[in-house]
Amino acid sequence: xxxxxxxxxxxxxxxxxxxxxxxxxxxxxxxxxxxxxxxxxxxxxxxxxxxxxxxxxxxxxxxxxxxxxxxxxxxxxxxxxxxxxxxxxxxxxxxxxxxxxxxxxxxxxxxxxxxxxxxxxxxxxxxxxxxxxxxxxxxxxxxxxxxxxxxxxxxxxxxxxxxxxxxxxxxxxxxxxxxxxxxxxxxxxxxxxxxxxxxxxxxxxxxxxxxxxxxxxxxxxxxxxxxxxxxxxxxxxxxxxxxxxxxxxxxxxxxxxxxxxxxxxxxxxxxxxxxxxxxxxxxxxxxxxxxxxxxxxxxxxxxxxxxxxxxxxxxxxxxxxxxxxxxxxxxxxxxxxxxxxxxxxxxxxxxxxxxxxxxxxxxxxxxxxxxxxxxxxxxxxxxxxxxxxxxxxxx
Numbered sequence: 001x002x003x004x005x006x007x008x009x010x011x012x013x014x015x016x017x018x019x020x021x022x023x024x025x026x027x028x029x030x031x032x033x034x035x036x037x038x039x040x041x042x043x044x045x046x047x048x049x050x051x052x053x054x055x056x057x058x059x060x061x062x063x064x065x066x067x068x069x070x071x072x073x074x075x076x077x078x079x080x081x082x083x084x085x086x087x088x089x090x091x092x093x094x095x096x097x098x099x100x101x102x103x104x105x106x107x108x109x110x111x112x113x114x115x116x117x118x119x120x121x122x123x124x125x126x127x128x129x130x131x132x133x134x135x136x137x138x139x140x141x142x143x144x145x146x147x148x149x150x151x152x153x154x155x156x157x158x159x160x161x162x163x164x165x166x167x168x169x170x171x172x173x174x175x176x177x178x179x180x181x182x183x184x185x186x187x188x189x190x191x192x193x194x195x196x197x198x199x200x201x202x203x204x205x206x207x208x209x210x211x212x213x214x215x216x217x218x219x220x221x222x223x224x225x226x227x228x229x230x231x232x233x234x235x236x237x238x239x240x241x242x243x244x245x246x247x248x249x250x251x252x253x254x255x256x257x258x259x260x261x262x263x264x265x266x267x268x269x270x271x272x273x274x275x276x277x278x279x280x281x282x283x284x285x286x287x288x289x290x291x292x293x294x295x296x297x298x299x300x301x302x303x304x305x306x307x308x309x310x311x312x313x314x315x316x317x318x319x320x321x322x323x324x325x326x327x328x329x330x331x332x333x334x335x336x337x338x339x340x341x342x343x344x345x346x347x348x349x350x351x352x353x354x355x356x357x358x359x360x361x362x363x364x365x366x367x368x369x370x371x372x373x374x375x376x377x378x379x380x381x382x383x384x385x386x387x388x389x390x391x392x393x394x395x
Contacts, residue, residue: 011279034113034382046373050364064312064377071317072324077329084331085283092231110210110276113382114305117214117272119198119223133158171252192250192264195217195222199265201297202274203256204229204238210274211251212243219248230255257282263297270297276307277348280339284329287339288352296354298387304355309340310371310379316340332391341381355385 002134010075035052039045056064084091111117193199200218204227211227218225229235238244238251256278273294279287291304298304309315311328315338323330327341343362351357363380383393 016093021163033209034361035365037368040161045366045375046368046370049368050369051368052363054364054366056364056377060377061312063319067317068312068328071321072321072327072330075322075324075326076322081325084337085327086334088337089230095235095334095336104166110213111217112290113307114274114384116305116384117200117210117274118217119221137166172393180241191266193226196224197222199223199270200272200274201265201270201294202227202276203294204234204315210276211238211249212241215245215249216243219245223248225249226252226263226270227251228256228263256294257286259289259293265297267296268299271299271302273298273302275304278308280305280308281337282339282342283337284326285338288349291349293355295350295355295387298355300387300389302387304357304385304387306346306350306381307383308381309338310364310381311340312377313340313379314367314376340379343381345381350383350385354387356388358384358386360384 020342035050037050037052039051041228045051056371081158121392173357198218198221200214200223202214202225204211211225214225216332226240227249229238230249230253235253235336244251250264253262275294279290282290295304316328319330323332325331325337329337342362347357347360360383361381363378365378365380366375367376369376
């Protein structure tokens with residue numbers, strides 16, 4: 001736990017005294033986003049592992065910025081950076097070989113924060129609110145040793161894996177002229193989930209796979225789930241999970257950075273796209289292209305759900321000098337990479353892909369090691385963006 005700053009109770013009290021009150025649950029929906037555990041008495045800080053809605057002082061923000069500037073002052077030489085691109089699949093296959101399926105954990109928070117993942121009428125059962133004190137904090141991707149910052153570090157290496165075959169019809173450009181989505185689907189050949197009334201697509205994140213719990217919640221609902229990773233080992237782990245059901249789920253190998261890669265569904269066919277700890281692992285220069293391509297598969301009115309690392313998260317500040325690839329983009333010791341976003345960057349990223357903002361939040365929390373009496377500051381981004389309905393033609 002080297003490098004973690006211990007906070008006095010007085011410091012915690014000053015920070016948390018600025019936290020606003022939580023909104024109560026309304027109309028059967030989950031409580032206001034990002035948790036409901038608010039520390040009102042600083043002496044209780046070690047009673048739980050996580051506290052929600054923590055604001056930082058200007059001094060704390062400046063200290064974090066200085067720390068990030070310091071650990072990025074010495075960067076990985078340009079001539080060495082190529083291996084993190086070309087060998088990304090090797091790094092991740094090794095990661096999955098080591099950790100296997102240790103990441104299939106309780107995802108109750110997923111349906112609380114993202115009830116849009118389920119067809120109408122199912123949200124209430126899957127998002128049934130637990131008492132505040134029992135609400136599990138939003139977990140990060142899988143733990144590797146003492147590094148709890150592992151996310152979907154899907155690097156942008158060329159894809160050499162088998163890709164499910166599709167006809168070129170499925171690769172037609174997304175029309176924005178008002179043609180209905182059913183018509184677009186009819187022009188394609190048969191594809192997995194073609195008869196579904198609700199389609200979800202999850203791009204896997206290392207250590208974060210929501211496919212099993214989604215599968216168990218959508219059986220006999222008319223919904224269908226697609227999920228992909230560019231690591232064949234990762235896809236096989238999902239297929240081997242006891243909750244994987246091919247009648248409602250299709251897992252396949254695909255590198256979402258591949259500009260000419262095919263998908264087993266046509267444009268304008270998806271109701272929901274889920275990207276959790278995914279985009280942070282892609283080189284910043286390629287992220288916009290990935291989002292723009294994926295958004296073409298959303299139906300008008302479809303929604304993209306996003307959660308990832310925020311600027312000055314503890315995991316960013318813990319990097320040592322010499323691990324920085326570019327501004328706010330780092331490589332871990334195992335070869336996986338991670339970027340740390342701001343709210344403005346997230347908004348621009350999805351808005352530039354033609355999506356409309358529904359939610360764009362910065363999730364600041366205190367993560368507590370009760371055994372060592374250490375308080376750590378975590379920052380994540382959580383957002384929802386919607387594909388607008390096409391404009392009606394002029395009368």
